[in-house]
Amino acid sequence: MSYFISGEKEDWEVVIGLEVHAQVVSDSKLFSDASTEFGAKPNTQVSLVDSAMPGMLPVINKVCIKQAVRTGLGLNSKINLHSVFERKNYFYPDLPQGYQISQYLQPIVGEGIVTLEMSGEIREIGVERLHLEQDAGKSIHDQDPRNTLIDLNRAGVALMEIVSKPDLRSPQEAGAYMRKLRAIMRYLGTCDGNMEEGSLRCDANVSVRPKSTSELRTRAEIKNINSVRFVEDAIEYEAKRQVDIYDSGGTVNQETRLYDSDKGETRSMRSKEEAHDYRYFPDPDLLPIDLSTEFVDEIRKGLPELPDAKKLRFVGEMGLSEGDAEILVSEKEIADYFEDLSVGRDPKLSANWVIHELFARLKKDDLNIDNSPVKADRLGSLLDLIEDKTITNQIATSVLETMWTSAEDPVAIVEKKGLQQITDTGQIDSAVEKVILENTDQVSQYKDGNEKVLGWLVGQVMKTTQGKADAKSVNEILRKKMDSG
Amino acid sequence: MTLTSLTISGARDKLQSGEFSSEELIKEHISTVEKCKNLNAFITSTPEIALDLARKSDARRARGETLGGMDGIPIGIKDLFCTEGVLTTAASHILDGFIPPYESTVSGNLRSGGAVMIGKTNMDEFAMGSANITSHYGPVKNPWYLNDGKDRVPGGSSGGSASAVAANLCLGAAASDTGGSIRQPASFCGIVGMKPTYGRCSRWGMVAFSSSLDQAGPLTKTVRDASIMLQSMVSHDPKDSTSSPEVIPNFEAAITGDIRGLKVGIPEEYRISEMSPEIDKLWSKGVELLKSAGAEIVDVSLPHTKYALPTYYIIAPAEASSNLARYDGVRYGLRVDGSDLNDMYEATRGEGFGKEVKRRIMIGTYVLSAGYYDAYYLKAQKVRSLIIQDFNDIFDRVDVLLTPTTPFAAFPIGEKMDDPVQMYINDIFTVPASMAGLPSLSLPGGLSDEGLPLGLQLITKAFDEETLFQCGDILEKQINFSHQAPYIEEIGS
Numbered sequence: 001m002s003y004f005i006s007g008e009k010e011d012w013e014v015v016i017g018l019e020v021h022a023q024v025v026s027d028s029k030l031f032s033d034a035s036t037e038f039g040a041k042p043n044t045q046v047s048l049v050d051s052a053m054p055g056m057l058p059v060i061n062k063v064c065i066k067q068a069v070r071t072g073l074g075l076n077s078k079i080n081l082h083s084v085f086e087r088k089n090y091f092y093p094d095l096p097q098g099y100q101i102s103q104y105l106q107p108i109v110g111e112g113i114v115t116l117e118m119s120g121e122i123r124e125i126g127v128e129r130l131h132l133e134q135d136a137g138k139s140i141h142d143q144d145p146r147n148t149l150i151d152l153n154r155a156g157v158a159l160m161e162i163v164s165k166p167d168l169r170s171p172q173e174a175g176a177y178m179r180k181l182r183a184i185m186r187y188l189g190t191c192d193g194n195m196e197e198g199s200l201r202c203d204a205n206v207s208v209r210p211k212s213t214s215e216l217r218t219r220a221e222i223k224n225i226n227s228v229r230f231v232e233d234a235i236e237y238e239a240k241r242q243v244d245i246y247d248s249g250g251t252v253n254q255e256t257r258l259y260d261s262d263k264g265e266t267r268s269m270r271s272k273e274e275a276h277d278y279r280y281f282p283d284p285d286l287l288p289i290d291l292s293t294e295f296v297d298e299i300r301k302g303l304p305e306l307p308d309a310k311k312l313r314f315v316g317e318m319g320l321s322e323g324d325a326e327i328l329v330s331e332k333e334i335a336d337y338f339e340d341l342s343v344g345r346d347p348k349l350s351a352n353w354v355i356h357e358l359f360a361r362l363k364k365d366d367l368n369i370d371n372s373p374v375k376a377d378r379l380g381s382l383l384d385l386i387e388d389k390t391i392t393n394q395i396a397t398s399v400l401e402t403m404w405t406s407a408e409d410p411v412a413i414v415e416k417k418g419l420q421q422i423t424d425t426g427q428i429d430s431a432v433e434k435v436i437l438e439n440t441d442q443v444s445q446y447k448d449g450n451e452k453v454l455g456w457l458v459g460q461v462m463k464t465t466q467g468k469a470d471a472k473s474v475n476e477i478l479r480k481k482m483d484s485g
Numbered sequence: 486m487t488l489t490s491l492t493i494s495g496a497r498d499k500l501q502s503g504e505f506s507s508e509e510l511i512k513e514h515i516s517t518v519e520k521c522k523n524l525n526a527f528i529t530s531t532p533e534i535a536l537d538l539a540r541k542s543d544a545r546r547a548r549g550e551t552l553g554g555m556d557g558i559p560i561g562i563k564d565l566f567c568t569e570g571v572l573t574t575a576a577s578h579i580l581d582g583f584i585p586p587y588e589s590t591v592s593g594n595l596r597s598g599g600a601v602m603i604g605k606t607n608m609d610e611f612a613m614g615s616a617n618i619t620s621h622y623g624p625v626k627n628p629w630y631l632n633d634g635k636d637r638v639p640g641g642s643s644g645g646s647a648s649a650v651a652a653n654l655c656l657g658a659a660a661s662d663t664g665g666s667i668r669q670p671a672s673f674c675g676i677v678g679m680k681p682t683y684g685r686c687s688r689w690g691m692v693a694f695s696s697s698l699d700q701a702g703p704l705t706k707t708v709r710d711a712s713i714m715l716q717s718m719v720s721h722d723p724k725d726s727t728s729s730p731e732v733i734p735n736f737e738a739a740i741t742g743d744i745r746g747l748k749v750g751i752p753e754e755y756r757i758s759e760m761s762p763e764i765d766k767l768w769s770k771g772v773e774l775l776k777s778a779g780a781e782i783v784d785v786s787l788p789h790t791k792y793a794l795p796t797y798y799i800i801a802p803a804e805a806s807s808n809l810a811r812y813d814g815v816r817y818g819l820r821v822d823g824s825d826l827n828d829m830y831e832a833t834r835g836e837g838f839g840k841e842v843k844r845r846i847m848i849g850t851y852v853l854s855a856g857y858y859d860a861y862y863l864k865a866q867k868v869r870s871l872i873i874q875d876f877n878d879i880f881d882r883v884d885v886l887l888t889p890t891t892p893f894a895a896f897p898i899g900e901k902m903d904d905p906v907q908m909y910i911n912d913i914f915t916v917p918a919s920m921a922g923l924p925s926l927s928l929p930g931g932l933s934d935e936g937l938p939l940g941l942q943l944i945t946k947a948f949d950e951e952t953l954f955q956c957g958d959i960l961e962k963q964i965n966f967s968h969q970a971p972y973i974e975e976i977g978s
Binding site: 048051052053054055056057058059060087089091093096097098099148150277279280281283284285286287 | 565566567573575580583585586587589688689690691692693695696697723724725726727803804806807809810811813815816817826830850853854855858862
């Protein structure tokens with residue numbers, strides 16, 4: 001599905017590259033032993049190293065190295081056995097060292113590929129690199145009328161910067177790429193992907209070019225976007241802004257822009273002329289990272305099944321539709337739930353119940369699958385009742401509703417309420433006869449060839465049996481009786 | 486003999502035999518420090534802490550539990566080692582009032598070994614200087630002088646440490662050497678200065694100047710003392726990623742009194758035009774003495790030596806420009822208020838740093854800048870590799886190198902001030918070993934014609950401090966330098 005912006009004279013293509021900053025899942029920071037836990041009181045998770053006291057030295061947290069390699073492997077990327085930490089020098093109060101320790105010329109992970117499926121079309125998005133770097137602290141400007149306050153809890157927390165190639169061609173693709181990266185890292189357990197807590201942020205490099213051309217034009221960089229929707233909105237706005245500029249004969253400036261989600265627009269932050277000279281150089285306090293192939297192979301062996309492979313299996317082995325499989329693998333928690341549920345059960349029935357019944361019910365209460373009041377094993381018991389024909393699908397929906405607020409077992413609920421399916425055809429027969437007698441008008445309409453009314457009549461029978469009759473049997477019996485009568 | 490004129494090994498033996506207590510030893514030194522304030526060797530004196538530590542040392546000894554060779558010994562600590570609860574300034578205005586809540590690994594090791602810190606010694610600001618004239622706390626005087634009424638510089642950057650040891654204010658001092666900051670002042674003050682292999686001493690808690698070069702080491706009165714004190718300073722420290730896990734030998738045990746068959750290299754490139762003839766003479770004398778002790782003399786060449794100094798003055802400032810970025814007035818030390826953030830930075834750093842520090846920050850910033858990085862910093866790193874290769878090649882053939890420590894003797898305070906390049910020449914013989922991270926030791930070689938001390942330098946391959954001490958001890962005995970700083974007689978210290 002191609003995305004073009006119509007300009008005055010021609011259609012324009014959008015070219016997007018994303019730099020995603022993903023917080024590494026680790027107990028302590030990249031170069032210090034301070035905790036990384038979110039939400040602590042300001043400046044309570046700050047070591048002497050994080051606050052850059054004189055004479056303090058960074059020591060690499062090996063867990064972060066492992067996590068970066070794991071992520072690199074998950075992104076089908078080349079792992080660089082030799083990589084180097086460098087210093088990126090600039091002054092800011094929430095950067096205590098006066099430099100950020102990052103990787104520049106020699107990152108730990110090289111080129112890779114992320115596969116997206118956009119309305120059935122497979123798109124391969126190139127990953128340029130992944131490197132490790134320190135997060136900065138937080139400057140708080142709105143709590144004191146005269147002073148800026150600094151919270152260093154985040155300072156030194158490990159980030160992975162994942163840089164894509166300029167392969168994305170629409171805001172939706174950029175959004176899908178973000179979601180995919182997030183899913184992969186959550187499967188790997190290398191980033192929790194929590195965008196509200198700032199664990200996943202991105203900078204978007206956006207440029208446009210006439211559809212007929214292939215040269216890259218000047219790009220603008222939109223900084224620090226913290227939700228998938230904002231990524232899409234910001235790119236859409238920015239691309240249109242650039243097309244308008246070209247249409248009115250202007251030129252796009254290479255600059256850094258901010259996205260204002262309240263106003264839905266991007267604003268200039270600083271131009272290229274004001275850009276920093278970061279004076280990168282290898283950090284002499286740290287040795288280069290030299291990994292052995294054994295170390296990388298060991299991590300490779302421990303990789304979990306990732307979304308793409310899982311989807312293939314769901315479709316190939318379980319016979320699910322592409323669409324259902326895509327939904328089920330989109331989040332690790334959903335996939336886990338589904339897999340727990342579908343053990344020894346009909347995969348299609350399981351998928352249906354997760355995607356339709358469970359999701360609808362979760363949505364109603366604004367819940368996620370991992371805090372669902374009905375866990376996979378209980379939902380499984382309910383599906384067993386459907387499969388052995390104890391209850392109808394319709395009844396099962398109402399049992400789920402009861403289960404939502406009660407810890408009771410579905411079997412017990414069904415028994416207590418007498419919701420077992422009516423299997424006695426005599427009972428169904430009499431219900432059908434009663435409906436035929438009471439609705440002569442509709443019956444004659446049916447006999448005159450109006451098939452639509454059949455559904456209404458089935459509904460009436462279901463009503464009298466309180467939904468406990470099997471709709472398919474009711475249908476058949478109704479039809480038979482009216483056709484013969 | 487007064488207690489202050491002792492050596493570490495002498496005091497160690499007498500403490501052990503009970504001739505005097507550590508408390509007596511410390512008291513004597515504290516009063517000498519008081520008497521010699523005009524040297525300006527200390528930024529902070531810590532007599533109460535020292536007496537407390539001395540009494541504890543005596544109590545330990547009474548129980549028969551000494552902590553080693555440094556137990557009860559009075560030492561100075563260069564003011565760039567962070568000392569818990571004691572003002573630490575790096576001789577800079579920008580660290581005004583900075584009292585660290587932590588103890589550097591090296592000073593902590595010394596304390597664990599029972600050494601008694603009597604104060605924090607003066608130095609060039611952030612260890613940048615070769616004359617101890619850039620200190621915010623004023624210049625340090627060399628206890629050596631002539632009859633011309635001019636005070637001499639003690640060398641730098643560890644000028645306070647060297648002056649203190651040479652004037653008998655302490656028996657040893659923990660200092661640091663980046664391009665010669667231990668060895669050059671040792672040479673100027675007529676004492677022993679030793680820089681171990683890069684990585685032997687942890688840099689944790691030591692205010693950084695140039696991370697890839699900074700290395701702690703001792704300043705003492707004798708080679709043996711240096712071996713004893715170094716033993717107490719070194720450790721493998723997991724808090725410093727560049728700290729070496731190499732096995733630590735017993736350094737004093739390396740002093741065997743025998744260097745027969747030892748191959749001593751004489752590098753021709755150290756014979757430079759800036760060097761005075763008397764230095765040349767001193768050097769030749771050193772060669773003769775080692776030969777007579779049974780060493781084999783080998784002429785060698787280190788072809789890239791001439792690039793060491795210019796290369797050093799690219800790499801060291803580059804690292805410093807980044808290392809000193811943390812002194813921004815935000816979290817500790819001096820803050821000079823400004824109208825906005827940038828103004829505050831400028832006011833704080835403008836007032837907080839001295840001229841030489843600013844010069845090096847500017848040089849360092851320049852050589853790392855976009856467009857200059859390749860031509861300066863990257864090139865310098867490549868040259869550094871060549872210098873290291875030179876040494877590697879040489880140490881296949883010889884065990885130790887003998888060179889002068891400095892191209893001239895201590896100069897009067899106020900001279901060589903206008904031309905930084907003249908000042909930088911001080912380090913010309915000490916910088917190559919620093920660039921290669923090699924252990925190196927300076928010991929008094931004799932007096933200049935005018936009567937000022939001159940040092941000879943020994944260099945060995947990495948982690949071979951033992952040969953350095955072994956050879957240094959012999960050379961020391963052969964030279965038999967028995968002169969005392971005139972100041973000692975004058976003041977009676």
